[in-house]
Amino acid sequence: MDRVSTNDGTRAPSGLAMIAPERPRRGRPRNVGLRAAVLQAATDLALADGAGSVSIDAIAKRAAVSRTTIYKWWPSAAAIVLEGLLAAMRDSxxxxxxxxxxxxVDHxxxxxxxxxxxxxxxPLVRSVIAAASANREVATALLDQWxxxxxxxxxxxxxxGVAAGELRHDLDVxxxxxxxxxxxxYRLVFAMPPLDEAALTQLLDTVWRGCTCPDPA
Structure with a gap:
């Protein structure tokens, strides 16, 4: 049996991890329920204590699964945290x-x-970014997976856009x-007010003016 009892009163998986789509892999198919429990546990722990403090032991206890099960599917705690985030955000x-x-680009x-x-x-992304400065494993996962x-x-x-002639041929992409x-x-890391819709429009328009081909004289 993969599932073990911890009797620690943790809640059932919900939210971010529950909407993560299953990706095809070789070998034994993952148990969808266990996978969702592990992803949710990692997300909850990262939000509560920071991504750098999340361990396989803590995830196993909160998700009520064995360490062996987790290591069959993921190489590290950082990989679990990132997968839970990425799976929910891939369409973006x-x-x-x-x-x-x-x-x-606007999208x-x-x-x-x-x-x-x-x-x-x-907060989860901010936690992962903060952990990456002190944890090489988290830094590698953040760079490669996000x-x-x-x-x-x-x-x-x-x-x-350059190839189609919409943008300058010498554009530094x-x-x-x-x-x-x-x-x-920048605004996330330094806890500054986020860009609103008008600011996003102005940002894109400002940068875009330097990207487009000048009108012929």
Whole structure:
């Protein structure tokens, strides 16, 4: 039996982890109920104590599963925390069908801001970022599982815009990504007021003026 009794009164899995879609993997299929319990436990612990303090032992106890079960599916506590967050937020980097370059970037910019300003996911992201400064495992998971996939998605959109002639041929795509998306993280990390809808529009319009091809004389 994978499930063990802890009798610690923890609540049943709900919220963020419950909406995480199952990803196909080789080998033995995961038990969906146990997986949801583990992801929720990791999320709850990260929100309560910070992502850097979450351990496999603590997750196992709260989720009422064995350590052996957890290690069959995840290599580390950091990987569990990130999977619970990522699975719920994966659609935020997929642009709406039929959107042009600016529309696709606008979608990603507002979706990220919504994640970072949400009362549940915002503190969780902030906790993971804080833990990454002192924990190499968390830092690697944050970079590989969160930042790089999101960055690659918007970079691809911008490069397509360059190829289509919507954006300048000499555009520095990496700097453009930094200019557009760094402000939301900056405000989260330093607990500043988040960007509102009007500020997001102004940010995109300001950066976009430097990205587009100048009108022919």
């Amino acid at each position: 980097i997929v642009p709406p069908t039929g959107s042009d370059t600016k529309g696709a 990603q910019l507002r979706a990220l801001n919504a994640i970072l300003t949400d009362s549940t996911t915002g 930042l790089l996939p999101r960055r690659a998605a918007v970079t691809a959109v911008l490069r397509d 990496e700097v453009t990504v930094d200019a557009l998306f760094a402000p939301a993280y």
